[in-house]
Amino acid sequence: MQTDQNPCIICVAITGSLPTKQNNPAVPITLAEQIESTHEAFEAGATIAHCHVRDDDGNPTSDPDRFAELKAGLEKHCPGMIVQLSTGGRSGAGQVRGGMLPLCPDMASLSVGSNNFPTRVYENPPDLVDWLASEMLKFDVKPEIEAFDLSHVVQATKMQQDGRLKGPLYVQFVMGVKNAMPADEKILDFYIETLKRLSPDAVWCAAGIGPAQIVMNEWAIAKGGHTRTGMEDNVRIDKSTLARSNAALVKRAVEICYRHGRPVATWQQARAILGLRPRAN
């Protein structure tokens, strides 16, 4: 798998719902900061921007107008980069979470089941999951399935089989979330094996939270998958040092790719691997 035929897609999760300037002053919060930080990360090698937006007070929101402004800014300043908008549950409840899908971003995140998060239940009831999936089909938005648990992997393959999701699936294994799955290599191997068995054409990536970020980068790259980094998941470059930027975290992932003999995917390659429109936006 580790040949130059298998470029690695690096996704940068720039902001998220939780990190603040108190955690790391380099976390981009305003639209201008988000666009600048993404541009640096794009130049460093990231080809997917996973995006959340904040309101004027810095709190997470699902406001479609904010998302529209960010999407337009990224398309202008990072031409070709894949824009992935979050439908995650920290910024709103119910169908509000999918209010930005009519903007027709390249991709959106999709959770297909529930699990515990550090301080709450991450609620993804079946009817909401089905509605979000149907909106993504309607607006031709490619979902990135966020798998926090083995049941999410299985559920995504079921949804592909019965037509609620269009294949090939793109599944992200998320590990290192407190009260959900730890970063455990044997479990990751079983996730990969199960996904390949139930959905042979699926493509996968992996992300880790906090100190698990670099661990998951390393494993995903070594095992031939794609990977995610960025300040949404982790604000440190090592135990005692804050990351200077999203780009610094992307560079760390790029170095791991080189160490494992994998080229970093260009945006054209990333779009081809994911079956997205080949054009620059």
Ligand SMILES: [Zn+2]
């Ligand atoms: Zn997110």
